[in-house]
Amino acid sequence: MNHTRSNTPGSTRRFTRAGLASALAVSAALTAAAAAPAVAGGPTAYSAAVPRFLAPGDLPAASTPWTADPVRKGLPADESFCTAGTTPATGTRYRDFRTELDTTARQTITVAATPAKAAQLADRLRLAVETCLDRMKASYPGLEGEAFHHGPVDVEEGANVYSIDTHDPEVGSTDIALWSVGRDGRTVTVVQWGQLGELDGAPLAAFQRTTATAVARLH
Template sequence: MRLFRTALLTAATAGLAVTVLAPTSAAAAPTPAPVLPKFLTAGELPPSLTPWTAGPVRRGAPQEGSVCTAETVPASGTRYRDFRTELDTQARQTITVATTTARAAKLAADLRTSLETCLDRLKEQDPGLEGEAFYHGGIDIEEGAHLYSIDTSYPEVGSTDIGLYSVGRDGRAVTVVEWGQMGELDGAPLEGFRKTTRTAVARLY
């Protein structure tokens, strides 16, 4: 009888040890870091007469520039990278990771609306501004991407600027790519920008 009780006590003690140690081992397991979407590199921008230079990736929504989407891009979950050349051509990629795919889809739709209404809003703010805006179609990549151009000018001073814009989404990640320089749409690398947009969305995940 004493041996039977001893065996039960030993088994109970062993079971308790397993019960106590198991949660400790689980708690010690490291939490994997979330996978962040990847940004474009300088070499993936449309070809330019002088090389592109890529800036650092920064957290939060851009504080300057991005006049068409500044009020739509949230600071939370957003990072961006600026690019430039020696000939005053500039570009920017902004990536936002939403908390759900539904919110990402809404953000992408809101960004498209911001681009589609941007020229009218700019004209309201500056009555001397003239311009044209065009939608250049979609790209069949992941959840889709869409291209736009906005051509603006100040006739009184003779200056013209052309901007190319795109919005794309892959799951919870939404990206906006912007490209701009002095000139008109005829001199803008629209097909090169289309390729850059496809690469930008494909590189998100």
């Protein structure tokens, strides 16, 4: 059932609630990504022909400094639950970020063959994030959580920001993940951020600014 809540400017849509899935599946994927060794492909040098990635200083401030892995080609071996199987490996690069205290992030950039194909990919990625909790609920019955669409970010061809707040009653853990999907021409980017805690403690406004920077910096 859909609900609305005005906890941010404009109408914020809750796209699912109750019995949702795993904090572990959202943020553990990010945490594992931060610790995982490099997969196929090596560091990718920035150039005018290659979309530019976020730098550590572009991420929301954390209690310890952000560090970043090199940009790598293809898809990570530990794709996140929400978007696994959606992004093609061809034309894709990614970069993982971490702090010393369980806060992690990842940016993925895909260059499609045409702007139309990029728009289709962005639509699929938004749908994957919006339906993630329902799919997690099916995989992790008994877990609880909430997910929200926090609206668009006005940058280039547009971006959208989401949150997924999950709680595992058995383990007693609560995790929050922030997601955004944005596009500039034929280039699509996804930014993920995750840590232990709840939405009330997440840097939502700062993440929206990070999203705007990520899309504006692509080209």
